[in-house]
Amino acid sequence: MLKKRLIPCLFLKNGFLVRSEKFEYHQLLGNAIHQVERFNAWEVDELIYIDITSDDVYDIRRDDLKVKSEDNILTILEAVSKTCFMPLTFGGRIRSIQDIHDRVSRGADKVTVNTQAILDPGFITEASKIFGSQAIIVSIDVKSTKQEEYEVFYNHGKTATGLHPVEWAREAEKRGAGEIFLNSIDRDGSAEGYDIELVRQVSDAVRIPVIACGGVGQFKHFSQGIVDGNADAVAAGNIFHFTELSTKRARKELIKSGVDVRN
Amino acid sequence: MSDSDVNSCASGPRVVIIDYKLGNVRSVANALEAVGATVEISSNPDTLKNAEALILPGVGAFEDGMNNLRTLGLVELLNELVLVQKKPILGICLGMQLMAKTGFENGIHTGLGWLDAEVVRFDFTGEISHLKVPHVGWNDVRFVKESPLSGELNAPHSYYFVHSYYMRCADTTDVAGVCEYGHEFTVALQRDNICGVQFHPEKSQKHGLALMKSFLTEAHQLVEAVC
Numbered sequence: 001m002l003k004k005r006l007i008p009c010l011f012l013k014n015g016f017l018v019r020s021e022k023f024e025y026h027q028l029l030g031n032a033i034h035q036v037e038r039f040n041a042w043e044v045d046e047l048i049y050i051d052i053t054s055d056d057v058y059d060i061r062r063d064d065l066k067v068k069s070e071d072n073i074l075t076i077l078e079a080v081s082k083t084c085f086m087p088l089t090f091g092g093r094i095r096s097i098q099d100i101h102d103r104v105s106r107g108a109d110k111v112t113v114n115t116q117a118i119l120d121p122g123f124i125t126e127a128s129k130i131f132g133s134q135a136i137i138v139s140i141d142v143k144s145t146k147q148e149e150y151e152v153f154y155n156h157g158k159t160a161t162g163l164h165p166v167e168w169a170r171e172a173e174k175r176g177a178g179e180i181f182l183n184s185i186d187r188d189g190s191a192e193g194y195d196i197e198l199v200r201q202v203s204d205a206v207r208i209p210v211i212a213c214g215g216v217g218q219f220k221h222f223s224q225g226i227v228d229g230n231a232d233a234v235a236a237g238n239i240f241h242f243t244e245l246s247t248k249r250a251r252k253e254l255i256k257s258g259v260d261v262r263n
Numbered sequence: 264m265s266d267s268d269v270n271s272c273a274s275g276p277r278v279v280i281i282d283y284k285l286g287n288v289r290s291v292a293n294a295l296e297a298v299g300a301t302v303e304i305s306s307n308p309d310t311l312k313n314a315e316a317l318i319l320p321g322v323g324a325f326e327d328g329m330n331n332l333r334t335l336g337l338v339e340l341l342n343e344l345v346l347v348q349k350k351p352i353l354g355i356c357l358g359m360q361l362m363a364k365t366g367f368e369n370g371i372h373t374g375l376g377w378l379d380a381e382v383v384r385f386d387f388t389g390e391i392s393h394l395k396v397p398h399v400g401w402n403d404v405r406f407v408k409e410s411p412l413s414g415e416l417n418a419p420h421s422y423y424f425v426h427s428y429y430m431r432c433a434d435t436t437d438v439a440g441v442c443e444y445g446h447e448f449t450v451a452l453q454r455d456n457i458c459g460v461q462f463h464p465e466k467s468q469k470h471g472l473a474l475m476k477s478f479l480t481e482a483h484q485l486v487e488a489v490c
Binding site: 001002003004005043045081082083085086087088104105106107109129130131132133134135178179207208209232233262263 | 287288289290293294297322323324393395396397398399400401402403421423425426427443444463465466467468471472
């Protein structure tokens with residue numbers, strides 16, 4: 001049986017590992033490379049790194065914390081892939097085929113594409129033709145509008161698209177995406193659990209795997225994403241950073257709920 | 264005996280990852296280095312000839328894989344090294360699939376043809392039509408015969424997969440390991456010096472590293488026996 005996957009998602013901003021909340025607030029967690037050993041010890045199923053650096057941010061470096069910024073995502077990737085023998089996904093700021101090539105050639109197995117896919121859906125097709133569908137994850141950021149409708153946002157969650165996530169996920173699948181990474185902007189950093197309704201709608205609409213993200217605050221939220229949301233994989237950021245023995249406890253909770261995960 | 268032969272007997276396993284511009288060569292090299300191999304990534308004929316063992320990696324489409332091997336002039340060289348000289352080779356994912364006679368990914372394409380096999384797409388209908396393609400993630404592998412790939416028989420471990428096509432072997436004695444997704448299918452094969460795995464040992468943490476080590480150990484012993 002194919003196992004359900006448990007995936008820590010690490011957000012990088014200007015080379016720092018950060019905690020994210022509602023896509024707006026980012027708390028510094030440390031140097032990305034120094035943390036690699038820790039991730040390796042987690043024995044999780046995959047790792048996803050997303051570079052959320054935007055051009056208009058200021059440098060959050062603080063000398064008193066003695067953490068050094070890694071300004072180049074590719075340096076981080078090289079360091080990570082040296083010791084992490086598990087699937088690695090690198091996303092964020094991917095605008096061209098060359099950007100994908102730079103990551104894949106340094107040890108990334110997959111990339112996530114978000115803004116560029118919205119701006120040019122043909123990019124999904126082109127990228128999946130060159131690297132294979134399995135390497136192209138379309139990342140979808142969703143926010144509820146005032147009318148309480150789900151809507152896809154891009155550009156770090158700042159710009160509305162007018163697209164419904166179900167519609168966009170189907171389109172992405174049709175164009176060659178291998179997986180969908182579904183993140184809820186409303187739930188980001190909230191610890192309230194996944195937006196199960198959203199996860200289920202998208203999971204049921206496509207035949208490619210859906211990775212749920214956004215909102216995990218307790219271990220039971222992971223199993224809810226799979227059992228109630230029909231997700232194929234469950235991802236989270238903060239809980240892995242702030243909770244001791246998080247992967248072991250998450251796995252235990254999933255098994256207790258009858259979810260088939262890797263032992 | 265040439266100098267290079269002498270060197271190969273003295274050092275640890277020297278592996279060459281065949282660089283045909285497709286695939287995650289860096290990850291494969293990292294994993295091989297982690298289990299003690301000396302690794303080169305190359306498409307240079309002399310380098311390939313001097314290797315103790317070859318790795319044919321690959322992430323991508325069947326047709327592109329064969330085209331790149333042809334463009335680099337590697338098909339005949341590999342036939343000579345693998346079929347005549349019996350150099351140990353491990354194909355990974357697409358690298359394994361290319362060892363088949365025919366691939367049915369986006370048309371019908373001729374493969375290296377080292378094994379009587381074809382590569383077909385998962386096609387799930389009826390009760391299993393809900394199964395998603397690609398088959399991506401961790402799944403249990405059951406080894407069905409002794410080979411350099413199998414640590415312990417009948418003790419399934421999970422390995423990481425990501426593929427939409429799978430290999431169908433006409434000769435079941437080539438099958439070294441199987442996995443279940445919709446139906447049982449071949450995920451590890453071995454015939455003489457030729458080994459292949461559909462999953463990614465370089466991404467399968469400790470069990471993947473153990474498999475690579477086992478393959479290398481066997482390959483190294485072969486070379487030592489010749490010396």
